[in-house]
Amino acid sequence: MQNDLQRIVSEAVVVDGEVFKQLVEEAVELICSENGRVGAFEVYGRLARFPPMGEALIIGDLHGDLESLTKILEQSNFIQRMRQNPSSVTVFLGDYGDRGYSSAEVYYVILRLKMLFPGQIILLRGNHEGPEDLPVYPHDLPFQFRNRFGKLWRMVYEKIRELFGCLYNAVIVDAHSLMVHGGLSLQMRTLEDLAFAHKKYPEKRILEDLLWSDPSENINEACTSPRGAGVLFGRRVTEQVLDGFGVKLLIRGHEPCWWGFKINHNGRVLTLFSRKGPPYFNEYGAYLLMNLSMEFHNAEQLASHVHKF
């Protein structure tokens, strides 16, 4: 089945604007209408929930790095594992485009996988897929589309912006973990807060905190973030929010880390960064591959399931 991956990756490199746009259209139609039971998970608003069973592959920021994405799927053999076991789930933590040169190719691969395994793949929303009034700089995606797709670029870009609005705010694995792209704030109290953060934005800033925030060891509560959006949140925030949702661990991306991952807040926050190369200087990328039924108390005990490359 490794052929599946090779085929999709080689398509990604040659596909034209018309076919690419069609794939994004199909993905918008599929993902935006997901509700209730979808394969291995349960969808409520833009929150996906599932029990701590089966294998999970969790991938952090990719930022246009097709090589790392290919390596992760190859090493983990997870396409075959998803085929063999319908309870195997892949969660992407967001930030698919910008920075790296292969944004279109990364989108092509993840959307093709979503079409192939709709009930086993969850695509979280990153700050690079945020609402239009929370822009990121630099945002290379439109320029990469223009180089790649010529005159069709604008239509393709508009379609993919539509997709951004449908990507997931959060994932909860019951009694196990909460997954988001960025971080937490004390305003996140109920499942509705997570599920409908995009509908309540901009009156409520929960979506901004989910997409932009970072953990800090220097504070207990929260303070303004140097990023200019979201907050820095301290250990007490992590404890209060995770305890409120009855989970042990926050799994998130968003921050480059030298080893491809890092652990904060007494083992209750695991950061994964799954791409390599400029403009970041991390030596390793990393992803998490684990059986969700495995007993654990903190992220330190999951370190042997974090694969560095």
Ligand SMILES: [Mn+2]
């Ligand atoms: Mn990010």
